[in-house]
Amino acid sequence: MWFKRSKQSSTRQSVNREALLFLLPAIGVLIITTIFPFVYCVWISLHDIRIFYPVPVTFVGAGNYYGSLVMPIYGLWNAVYNTVIFTGASLTIEVFLGLAIALLLNKEIRGVWTLRSVIPLPLLISPISIGLIFRLIFLPGDWALANWMLTSLGLAPLNWLAEPPLAMLTLIFTDVWQWTPFMALIFLAGLQLLPPEPFETALVDGATSLKTFRYITLPLLREMFVIAILLRLMDSLKTFDIIYIVTQGGPGERTQILNFNAFVQAFTYGNISIAASQIILMSLVVIFLSAVLIRSVRAR
Amino acid sequence: MSKKIRLGTILIYLSIILLMAWLFAPILWMLLISFQTQAQIFMKPSLEKFFPITLENYVYLFTGGTDFARTIMNSLIIAGITSLLATFIGTMAAYAIQRIPISRRVRNNVFSWIVVQRITPFLAVLIPYYVLYSRIGLYDTHVGLILAYLTFTVPFTVFVMVGYFNEIPVEVDEAALIDGCSRLQMFLRIMLPVCRAGLVVSALINFALCWNELLMALILTGNNARTAAVAAALFLPSAGRGALWGPAAAIGIFFMLPVLVFSIFVRKMLIRGLTMGIAKG
Numbered sequence: 001m002w003f004k005r006s007k008q009s010s011t012r013q014s015v016n017r018e019a020l021l022f023l024l025p026a027i028g029v030l031i032i033t034t035i036f037p038f039v040y041c042v043w044i045s046l047h048d049i050r051i052f053y054p055v056p057v058t059f060v061g062a063g064n065y066y067g068s069l070v071m072p073i074y075g076l077w078n079a080v081y082n083t084v085i086f087t088g089a090s091l092t093i094e095v096f097l098g099l100a101i102a103l104l105l106n107k108e109i110r111g112v113w114t115l116r117s118v119i120p121l122p123l124l125i126s127p128i129s130i131g132l133i134f135r136l137i138f139l140p141g142d143w144a145l146a147n148w149m150l151t152s153l154g155l156a157p158l159n160w161l162a163e164p165p166l167a168m169l170t171l172i173f174t175d176v177w178q179w180t181p182f183m184a185l186i187f188l189a190g191l192q193l194l195p196p197e198p199f200e201t202a203l204v205d206g207a208t209s210l211k212t213f214r215y216i217t218l219p220l221l222r223e224m225f226v227i228a229i230l231l232r233l234m235d236s237l238k239t240f241d242i243i244y245i246v247t248q249g250g251p252g253e254r255t256q257i258l259n260f261n262a263f264v265q266a267f268t269y270g271n272i273s274i275a276a277s278q279i280i281l282m283s284l285v286v287i288f289l290s291a292v293l294i295r296s297v298r299a300r
Numbered sequence: 301m302s303k304k305i306r307l308g309t310i311l312i313y314l315s316i317i318l319l320m321a322w323l324f325a326p327i328l329w330m331l332l333i334s335f336q337t338q339a340q341i342f343m344k345p346s347l348e349k350f351f352p353i354t355l356e357n358y359v360y361l362f363t364g365g366t367d368f369a370r371t372i373m374n375s376l377i378i379a380g381i382t383s384l385l386a387t388f389i390g391t392m393a394a395y396a397i398q399r400i401p402i403s404r405r406v407r408n409n410v411f412s413w414i415v416v417q418r419i420t421p422f423l424a425v426l427i428p429y430y431v432l433y434s435r436i437g438l439y440d441t442h443v444g445l446i447l448a449y450l451t452f453t454v455p456f457t458v459f460v461m462v463g464y465f466n467e468i469p470v471e472v473d474e475a476a477l478i479d480g481c482s483r484l485q486m487f488l489r490i491m492l493p494v495c496r497a498g499l500v501v502s503a504l505i506n507f508a509l510c511w512n513e514l515l516m517a518l519i520l521t522g523n524n525a526r527t528a529a530v531a532a533a534l535f536l537p538s539a540g541r542g543a544l545w546g547p548a549a550a551i552g553i554f555f556m557l558p559v560l561v562f563s564i565f566v567r568k569m570l571i572r573g574l575t576m577g578i579a580k581g
Binding site: 019 | 309312313315316319320322323324325326327329330333341342343344345388389390392393395396397400401402406410413415416417418419420421422423424425427428429430431432434447448450451454458483484487511512514515518519529532533536545548549551552553555556559560563564567570571
């Protein structure tokens, strides 16, 4: 879609000037809003800049990177740990649940059609409202939905947002609710693109549906898996809204993922240079990860 | 045999019902809370908890001394202007990329800009924005936030509109060019009207993206240009004691309504944009 060339034929010179006229505003926006800030961010990460109290700006070279990597006070490794748990768990659940829902949606039954039209609902709701919804559901006290369900099953109510593993669980739950439909839609698109021939052969050969799924559907969906995981991974690492509203990164710093930790470092403690260095490290890792994943799709 | 099929069908319908509950229950729960008095909220589920309903939480939002109404106005202004600007700039760029023969390098660069923008965390541009804005006086201004929002709305528009132009036959512009129109005239007089449906959709999505955006607004605005998103996010105190749960639920419902209503109409394009063109929605 992207590289489809138009059949227009004109002289190259005049055409390029015309293109430039059309592209100029966008290029201007690109330079002002992306390239310049990014370069400036690198500059900030190489200097010692604080906000809230004035200290002279001094060049410290790689000092902020070194400080971020070795000093626990800047929370980098705690955030790495939390990110691995949060992203790893939510992504895994979303992939499996999304695949299951996609298989269900792929069936041609009337009830399924209704479901297909409402399944994108969480994607259409503002993340801020989603944060508020789950904050209200997981409040302590047996009047909130989560604890009411526990108590009506005869279990003790839990203090979801105040205990570290539970708070993380709450966030993962919220993320799963928000993003599983996204996975399901991508897998559904993949399922509908599958060629019918292998399935017909399998049917003729008398393969069980489980075997057909394992040896035909899954391998054919491999590319979709990589794309879905890649898209979700990029956004998952940037998760901010639901954390800010549901747990505020707490209790303590136990639900601060990398992005959130950098936010806290910069705008709660004022260590803006430390935060810049952490974000640049994170961007590099994410770009590297994405490149590896994209390459693995192209290689096949 | 028929028994087996029956069981399978029952399982399918059961999972459909479960999924519906999973999708709707959380939203419904907040909707119910938004219609309850403080006393009703603390009751265990029963008839008195849900009846009679009250509108006092919504009334409180607009007359209770909160400045929610003002922040909504800010959001409308900022999201509206950003959406118009980004749609225009992005559509022009998308047209050039899709229709005018340009070097492959330019195309590839624009594409990688969109991908990299999607990958890198907002904070990588936000931290410099904050430092810069506090120096040049753009902190807590509408203009400042609009500029910041172009960061993600313009590449998004380019992405959506390239897909849209792809579906319009090239013959349309060829005919116009033969009739002696310049490219720019042709773009303004023929292309824009032809693809107005795409423009509306893309403007609506841009509006939704800005309306929902929290992180940038939180950092780049103070009191003056505060958006509704920030007001909604800051409404509940972090400790949670003595918080106004009813009005908080009302904010949650009120805040998601505009985007929910019109995204039902533009669902297809929205999902295509979110999944970078994979799922059709």
